[in-house]
Amino acid sequence: xxxxxxxxxxxxxxxxxxxxxxxxxxxxxxxxxxxxxxxxxxxxxxxxxxxxxxxxxxxxxxxxxxxxxxxxxxxxxxxxxxxxxxxxxxxxxxxxxxxx
Numbered sequence: 001x002x003x004x005x006x007x008x009x010x011x012x013x014x015x016x017x018x019x020x021x022x023x024x025x026x027x028x029x030x031x032x033x034x035x036x037x038x039x040x041x042x043x044x045x046x047x048x049x050x051x052x053x054x055x056x057x058x059x060x061x062x063x064x065x066x067x068x069x070x071x072x073x074x075x076x077x078x079x080x081x082x083x084x085x086x087x088x089x090x091x092x093x094x095x096x097x098x099x100x
Contacts, residue, residue, distance in 0.1 A: 004085050008078040011054055018072060020082060024089040024096075030057075030072055039070045043086055048079060055079035 006020040014034075021029040028046060030039040041059035049056050049071070057079070058071040074082065 004089065006078065006081060006085060008074060011073050011075050018074075022082070022085045022089050024093040026090070026093065028057075028086070030070075032072070039072065041069070043090060045069075046086070048083065057082060 003024070004022045006022070008018055008020065010016045010018055010032075016035070017033040019031045019033065021031075023029070026043045028041050028043065031037070032039075039059065045059050047058050047060055049058050051073070053076075054073050055076055056071045056073045059069045
Protein backbone atom coordinates (compact mmCIF):
# COMPACT_ATOMS: atom_id res chain seq x y z
CA UNK A 1 0.00 0.00 0.00
CA UNK A 2 1.83 3.05 -1.30
CA UNK A 3 1.03 6.71 -1.62
CA UNK A 4 0.77 7.71 -5.26
CA UNK A 5 1.97 11.13 -6.37
CA UNK A 6 0.64 13.09 -9.31
CA UNK A 7 2.55 16.13 -10.52
CA UNK A 8 0.62 18.55 -12.64
CA UNK A 9 0.65 22.05 -14.04
CA UNK A 10 -2.41 24.05 -13.06
CA UNK A 11 -4.45 25.74 -15.80
CA UNK A 12 -3.98 29.45 -16.39
CA UNK A 13 -1.26 31.83 -17.49
CA UNK A 14 0.84 31.56 -14.33
CA UNK A 15 2.03 27.97 -14.98
CA UNK A 16 1.80 26.96 -11.33
CA UNK A 17 2.60 23.41 -10.31
CA UNK A 18 1.01 21.04 -7.82
CA UNK A 19 2.08 17.74 -6.30
CA UNK A 20 -0.91 15.64 -5.27
CA UNK A 21 -0.38 12.69 -2.94
CA UNK A 22 -3.11 10.03 -2.85
CA UNK A 23 -2.88 7.86 0.25
CA UNK A 24 -4.86 4.58 0.03
CA UNK A 25 -6.00 5.05 3.64
CA UNK A 26 -8.35 7.73 2.30
CA UNK A 27 -6.35 10.95 2.40
CA UNK A 28 -5.38 13.49 -0.24
CA UNK A 29 -2.58 16.06 0.14
CA UNK A 30 -2.13 18.87 -2.39
CA UNK A 31 1.11 20.86 -2.33
CA UNK A 32 1.05 24.05 -4.41
CA UNK A 33 4.72 24.53 -5.24
CA UNK A 34 4.97 28.24 -6.09
CA UNK A 35 2.84 29.45 -3.16
CA UNK A 36 4.17 26.82 -0.73
CA UNK A 37 0.61 25.98 0.36
CA UNK A 38 -0.56 22.57 1.52
CA UNK A 39 -4.18 21.42 1.43
CA UNK A 40 -5.33 18.12 2.92
CA UNK A 41 -8.62 16.25 2.98
CA UNK A 42 -10.20 12.87 3.37
CA UNK A 43 -11.61 11.27 0.23
CA UNK A 44 -15.14 11.54 1.61
CA UNK A 45 -14.81 15.34 1.85
CA UNK A 46 -13.81 15.73 -1.81
CA UNK A 47 -15.90 16.44 -4.83
CA UNK A 48 -15.20 17.52 -8.38
CA UNK A 49 -16.83 20.54 -9.98
CA UNK A 50 -16.66 22.25 -13.35
CA UNK A 51 -16.29 25.98 -13.81
CA UNK A 52 -16.99 26.37 -17.49
CA UNK A 53 -14.60 23.94 -19.11
CA UNK A 54 -12.15 23.88 -16.17
CA UNK A 55 -12.57 21.13 -13.56
CA UNK A 56 -11.56 21.57 -9.93
CA UNK A 57 -11.17 19.36 -6.91
CA UNK A 58 -13.02 20.81 -3.93
CA UNK A 59 -12.73 19.96 -0.26
CA UNK A 60 -16.08 20.55 1.34
CA UNK A 61 -16.76 19.82 5.00
CA UNK A 62 -20.28 18.54 5.28
CA UNK A 63 -21.35 20.97 7.95
CA UNK A 64 -24.74 22.64 7.77
CA UNK A 65 -24.65 24.38 5.30
CA UNK A 66 -21.74 22.82 3.34
CA UNK A 67 -18.77 25.13 3.22
CA UNK A 68 -15.87 25.02 0.79
CA UNK A 69 -12.57 24.75 2.60
CA UNK A 70 -10.37 24.88 -0.48
CA UNK A 71 -10.38 24.15 -4.20
CA UNK A 72 -7.73 23.65 -6.86
CA UNK A 73 -8.33 24.01 -10.60
CA UNK A 74 -6.93 21.19 -12.73
CA UNK A 75 -6.63 20.35 -16.38
CA UNK A 76 -9.21 17.87 -17.64
CA UNK A 77 -6.51 15.20 -18.07
CA UNK A 78 -5.19 15.67 -14.52
CA UNK A 79 -8.71 15.68 -13.04
CA UNK A 80 -9.47 12.37 -14.76
CA UNK A 81 -6.18 10.89 -13.56
CA UNK A 82 -6.87 12.07 -10.01
CA UNK A 83 -10.36 10.56 -10.01
CA UNK A 84 -9.00 7.24 -11.31
CA UNK A 85 -6.18 7.27 -8.72
CA UNK A 86 -8.62 7.89 -5.87
CA UNK A 87 -10.85 5.03 -7.05
CA UNK A 88 -7.84 2.69 -7.36
CA UNK A 89 -6.51 3.68 -3.93
CA UNK A 90 -9.91 3.07 -2.32
CA UNK A 91 -10.20 -0.33 -3.97
CA UNK A 92 -6.65 -1.24 -2.93
CA UNK A 93 -7.41 -0.35 0.68
CA UNK A 94 -10.66 -2.36 0.67
CA UNK A 95 -8.83 -5.42 -0.70
CA UNK A 96 -6.12 -5.10 1.92
CA UNK A 97 -8.65 -4.80 4.76
CA UNK A 98 -10.65 -7.73 3.43
CA UNK A 99 -7.49 -9.90 3.28
CA UNK A 100 -6.62 -9.15 6.91
